[in-house]
Amino acid sequence: MGVHAERRVHLPGPLHRGVQLVRPARDLHHARGHGRLLHQPRVRGTALSPAAAAVVALLAIEDLRVEYRTARGSSYAVDGVTLDVARGEILGLVGESGCGKTTLGRAIIRVLPRNARIAGGRIAFDGADLAALSEPEMARYRWREIAMVPQAAMDSLDPVYRLGDQFNEVLMITGGLTRAAAREQAVALCDLVGLDRRRLAAFPHELSGGMRQRAAIAMALALRPRLVLADEPVTALDVVVQHHILRRLRQLRAELRLAVILVTHDISVIAQTSDRMAVMYAGVIVEVGPTADVFARPLHPYTMGLQNSFPNLLRPQDTLIPIEGAPPDLLNPPRGCRFAPRCPFAVDRCRAD
Numbered sequence: 001m002g003v004h005a006e007r008r009v010h011l012p013g014p015l016h017r018g019v020q021l022v023r024p025a026r027d028l029h030h031a032r033g034h035g036r037l038l039h040q041p042r043v044r045g046t047a048l049s050p051a052a053a054a055v056v057a058l059l060a061i062e063d064l065r066v067e068y069r070t071a072r073g074s075s076y077a078v079d080g081v082t083l084d085v086a087r088g089e090i091l092g093l094v095g096e097s098g099c100g101k102t103t104l105g106r107a108i109i110r111v112l113p114r115n116a117r118i119a120g121g122r123i124a125f126d127g128a129d130l131a132a133l134s135e136p137e138m139a140r141y142r143w144r145e146i147a148m149v150p151q152a153a154m155d156s157l158d159p160v161y162r163l164g165d166q167f168n169e170v171l172m173i174t175g176g177l178t179r180a181a182a183r184e185q186a187v188a189l190c191d192l193v194g195l196d197r198r199r200l201a202a203f204p205h206e207l208s209g210g211m212r213q214r215a216a217i218a219m220a221l222a223l224r225p226r227l228v229l230a231d232e233p234v235t236a237l238d239v240v241v242q243h244h245i246l247r248r249l250r251q252l253r254a255e256l257r258l259a260v261i262l263v264t265h266d267i268s269v270i271a272q273t274s275d276r277m278a279v280m281y282a283g284v285i286v287e288v289g290p291t292a293d294v295f296a297r298p299l300h301p302y303t304m305g306l307q308n309s310f311p312n313l314l315r316p317q318d319t320l321i322p323i324e325g326a327p328p329d330l331l332n333p334p335r336g337c338r339f340a341p342r343c344p345f346a347v348d349r350c351r352a353d
């Protein structure tokens with residue numbers, strides 16, 4: 001990388017105004033010297049971290065496509081995604097709102113909206129292709145093998161039932177436990193996520209945002225799944241509570257050997273929590289790698305843009321620079337690289353198919 005590896009450059013001209021990039025990363029993205037531009041995701045080494053590569057992936061997504069049918073036509077919110085997650089690994093999935101990350105999570109657990117369907121690809125989970133299972137077969141995987149912490153904790157909690165009754169329902173009806181065993185297990189789950197066990201007698205509206213989020217995580221862990229999809233699990237919480245919950249999530253994956261896909265628009269949440277990260281833009285993965293490597297040396301201009309637009313705890317004096325423009329309309333995505341209309345480095349070849 002040479003002596004300029006950490007030098008940040010300011011690019012002249014209206015299109016490049018305010019953009020800062022690490023020069024070698026920019027050059028790597030363009031793959032200068034090889035006469036080619038790369039629209040493919042920037043994957044470092046194998047798709048798995050070295051530790052993860054040593055074991056078979058728990059989840060292996062291959063060329064997944066999810067189609068939405070609307071009155072205006074079809075669009076692909078997930079368009080050819082290939083991604084792996086190993087046992088005990090936290091994979092951060094980051095991108096702006098509407099980039100397809102929530103759709104990807106919902107496709108894995110097969111809870112897509114009515115107008116959406118898996119249009120191609122495989123979702124291999126411990127040997128089974130979830131994309132090809134019938135609904136009754138898939139139902140056996142939800143909660144028991146794969147659970148979800150939804151965007152808003154209230155979405156997974158029923159406002160008219162006490163927390164303890166809601167745990168009982170999951171543990172007794174889905175988990176087959178007796179009432180006494182369910183009660184014992186609910187208390188253990190509260191302890192696991194750091195929620196005062198006396199809160200089992202409370203209604204959801206009597207809990208703070210942080211308590212509700214811990215309850216939602218406990219609910220997701222109730223049947224000891226091997227994979228948890230956490231969709232913006234700390235977005236509505238203040239920074240201190242966020243920090244506590246993310247730290248607990250890291251501890252839980254170590255204690256339970258849990259795999260977690262952490263979906264968020266906030267790249268600083270990924271920095272604190274994930275082992276590897278995947279950056280998603282307009283339905284495609286544009287960069288994958290160990291979190292520390294991606295932060296130290298981002299290879300894709302969109303990743304660099306995300307980094308520049310969120311506060312850096314180590315460099316709080318840095319000016320935040322939003323990514324100009326908006327994600328494309330997926331009903332009519334741009335030709336070639338989907339980031340080209342917003343990319344300060346786009347050249348004609350980027351817009352070719």
Ligand code: SF4
Pocket residue numbers: 029030037038039300301302337338339340341343344345346347350
């Ligand atoms: S438009 Fe930008 S991100 Fe896309 S291929 Fe070209 S240089 Fe890379």
